[in-house]
Amino acid sequence: xxxxxxxxxxxxxxxxxxxxxxxxxxxxxxxxxxxxxxxxxxxxxxxxxxxxxxxxxxxxxxxxxxxxxxxxxxxxxxxxxxxxxxxxxxxxxxxxxxxxxxxxxxxxxxxxxxxxxxxxxxxxxxxxxxxxxxxxxxxxxxxxxxxxxxxxxxxxxxxxxxxxxxxxxxxxxxxxxxxxxxxxxxxxxxxxxxxxxxxxxxxxxxxxxxxxxxxxxxxxxxxxxxxxxxxxxxxxxxxxxxxxxxxxxxxxxxxxxxxxxxxxxxxxxxxxxxxxxxx
Numbered sequence: 624x625x626x627x628x629x630x631x632x633x634x635x636x637x638x639x640x641x642x643x644x645x646x647x648x649x650x651x652x653x654x655x656x657x658x659x660x661x662x663x664x665x666x667x668x669x670x671x672x673x674x675x676x677x678x679x680x681x682x683x684x685x686x687x688x689x690x691x692x693x694x695x696x697x698x699x700x701x702x703x704x705x706x707x708x709x710x711x712x713x714x715x716x717x718x719x720x721x722x723x724x725x726x727x728x729x730x731x732x733x734x735x736x737x738x739x740x741x742x743x744x745x746x747x748x749x750x751x752x753x754x755x756x757x758x759x760x761x762x763x764x765x766x767x768x769x770x771x772x773x774x775x776x777x778x779x780x781x782x783x784x785x786x787x788x789x790x791x792x793x794x795x796x797x798x799x800x801x802x803x804x805x806x807x808x809x810x811x812x813x814x815x816x817x818x819x820x821x822x823x824x825x826x827x828x829x830x831x832x833x834x835x836x837x838x839x840x841x842x843x844x845x846x847x848x849x850x851x852x853x854x855x856x857x858x859x860x861x862x863x864x865x866x867x868x869x870x871x872x873x874x875x876x877x878x879x880x881x882x883x884x885x886x887x888x889x890x891x892x893x894x895x896x897x898x899x900x901x902x
Contacts, residue, residue, distance in 0.1 A: 734870050
C-alpha cells in the first residue's frame with residue numbers, strides 16, 4: 624500500500640536549506656534523531672506508544688532508558704535518562720532547548736565501555752577558557768567566557784550528597800536570569816558520563832539548523848554554508864555505522880570482563896581544578 628507524501632519536520636535533510644549556527648549552545652534542540660537513531664543502531668528497543676507523541680528507548684540489557692516526552696514549555700524536562708541497576712540508579716533531565724549535539728556527548732558514552740579510570744571534569748572547561756570558582760561550602764562552578772553557559776556541582780547540606788546542573792541563561796533587566804535550557808544530574812551520576820557531557824559542552828563547533836529554527840534567533844549567527852542535504856544524510860549514515868561498530872566492541876568487552884574480571888576499580892574524578900584565573 625502506497626504512503627501519501629506528507630511534509631513534516633521528520634523529512635530527510637535533503638528537503639531544506641541548512642544554516643551554520645553559532646554559538647551551538649543557543650542553537651535550540653535540533654533533530655532528536657541525532658540521539659534516537661544512534662541508540663536504535665546500537666540495539667536499543669523502541670517501547671513507545673505509537674499513538675502518543677513521545678519516544679521511549681531501552682538498552683538491550685534494560686539497564687538504561689532514554690525518554691523524549693515534549694512538554695508544553697521548551698524549558699521543562701523533555702529528555703529523561705536513567706539507569707535502573709541495583710547499585711547505580713542515577714538519572715538526568717534536559718530541557719527541550721538543549722542542543723542534541725551536546726546531549727549526545729552523554730548518550731554516546733552510554734554505548735561505550737566504562738573507562739577503568741574516571742576522566743577529569745573541570746580541566747576540560749579550564750582548557751576551553753572557562754573560569755572556575757570554588758566557595759567555602761565546596762560548591763564548584765565553571766562559567767563560559769560569555770557568562771551564558773555554566774556547569775555547577777552543588778553540595779546538599781547537612782547530608783554528604785550533591786548534584787550537578789548545566790544551564791544556559793540570559794541576564795534580565797531586573798537583575799535576574801532567563802533560562803534558555805537546563806540540565807540536572809543526580810549525585811549517583813557516573814563521573815565518566817559527566818565528563819563526556821562536559822567535553823561536548825566545551826566544544827565551540829557550529830551546528831546546522833534551519834533558518835530561524837532556533838529559540839532566540841537574535842542571539843545566534845546563521846550563515847548559509849556548511850554541509851547540506853546529501854552531505855548531512857551521508858554524515859548521518861557514517862555516524863550510525865560508527866555507533867554500530869562501537870556497540871559491537873562494547874558487547875565484546877563486556878563478555879571478556881565476565882570471563883576475566885578486572886581488579887582495577889574506577890578512580891573517582893577529582894573535583895579540584897588546575898590553576899586557572901577565577902572571576
